[in-house]
Amino acid sequence: MNRPGRDDAPDRLYTITQGRSRSSPDDPFDLVTLVVAESDPVAGMQSEHAAILKLTRFPTSVAEIAAELRLPVGITKVLLSDLSAAGRVSARHPRRPAITDPDILEQVLVGLRNL
């Protein structure tokens, strides 16, 4: 960044989460947790919360939310925990894929590569 401070946002990350950087231990979110909004954004809401609710009208992964918000995943998890505690979003863990054997995946990969 040779023009520091010009293009980034003025708000620091700790102000977004009121200084919290880790979510609660029983936090249900990991990177691939699918998050679905349970309500619409309301006025006066923190803009990140509103953005998450808009974003998760359809199930969206935590990693994708973090990417869209341009926030580190840790911060995103804290925000999601807040929303989850308030009942505004719910988390859905993805179904385990039917095929988890790495050998099969490797074979598929090889096959695909040979296409």
Next chain:
Amino acid sequence: MTAPTHPGDRPSLRTFVSALAVTGVLSALLVCAAVAVAPGSVRTPLAAGGAAAALLLSAAVATAAQARQTARDARRRLESVTQDVGRLLQQQARTTEEARREQQRLIDELAQQRTEFTESFTAERARLEEEGARELDRLRRENARLTDEGERARRDRAAAISATSNTAARMQALATATLADLRAMEDRHADEDVLADLLHLDHRTAQAGRLADSIAVLTGARSGRRWARPIAMESILRGAMGRIAGYRRVRVHSVSETAVAGHAAEGVMHALAELLDNAANFSPPTAEVHVYVEEVPAGIIVSVEDSGLVMGEVQLRRAERAVAGDTAELGGLTGTRLGLAVVGRLARKHGLKVSFRPSARGGTGVLMLVPQDILTSPAPAAPAVAAPRPESAASAPSPDAVDAAPAPETTAPPEEGPAGLPKRRRGRTLAAAERGRSAPDGAASRTAPGTDEGKTRAARFSSFRQAVRPAAPAAAAPSQDGPAPEPSHAPAPDDRALAPDPAQAPAPHDRAAVPPPGTAPDSRPGGHPSSGAGEHSSPAPSHPHTHTHTHPEGDTTS
């Protein structure tokens, strides 16, 4: 005929009577003689005529005698008066002579005295002039010395201020760069402990930056940061909170969607930070500071209410004076009371109005009016540069559908610039933007089969494949990113995207928290490979969540 000295009726009457008597006697004798002489026949008429004649004669003589006497008296009186007049004339002449002499004497005396006085005056004046000249000379020397001293002091002051301002500017730059570095590191390190430490450092650095900003403001340096776009009120408040120690105690109550124009945003933020810092410092360590934002016709009123110390009347007045910004002097500053002076400077610069009053919460309330002319609506400006995201070109057509710009009220960003030219979003190649323009419907372009789509899929799959292959060192991916150059030295995203070979540039916005390899494709449909390997080195876009730091050569667009 006596000569009475006193003229008057009585002497004249006496003269008259005596003359009458003498003449009457003589006439009577004469008449008697005549009668006696005369014959008898004429005796009686003669007696009558003689008596009458004698009477007449007597009266005439008496009258003549009186007239003579009167004339003599008058002459004598005239002589006496003439003598008096002569004497008086003499006396007058004498008096005149005396007066003339006296006058002459006085004139002479006066002239002499005048001469004396003139001489003494001249001498005195010469003495005084000499003294005055000496005094003037002394004063001139003194004046020159003082002027010299003042000049030196002014030069010293200017030099000191210049040095301070220069240093402050450099400290600002350092703090800003450090903050940017920290932000990049926060993005890079997924570990929560590391993130907590980084946030701690971030907070400290932000406070140091505010101090540097304060010094820069007081020394008249140029404002350290300029924002290229309007900053939403929420970000302004957060930016202000982030620069004070007790930001956790600040509660913001704001529904305002207004934004502050970029050129004034830094100043407003800084002034607010100082006010918040005051409120937090002068209230109990556990008390909350409440911030309310209210839109009024004149602009926006931000009120900061604490429940700490109540300012007295004198303190309130002093604070009002400090923030009025009408004193450009640094003389009243003390080391611990920079804040209000800074607010005053900023208020004057940006037309803010700050007032203090006792707060209903028990402490002090500060009202800051942000005038309308530095406010703007975030909506028109936000799409242009709103929240630059390092999204990859593969997802570029779609973000409009799920646009999650930090400002939720923004509309979908247009894909075209004002002149109808393809607009390159941050982190996208121009080709990708061109593609996005030709297929404005994101969903359609995503599902429509075509060569571009095929390439996209190929790129996605190649990234996926590359991510899968080094399964063991996947956990070490962030460490491989370690040797990457410091973000402050890395090219800006703009420069990077403009570079002919973007693959060579590091990616400051890389998210360290990318999903583990193999999981990312689940989050997005599609991704079937349609072409072989080797596509990954092309500038074709890749999925935002599939690239990792282990493959910088495939990391073309992040």
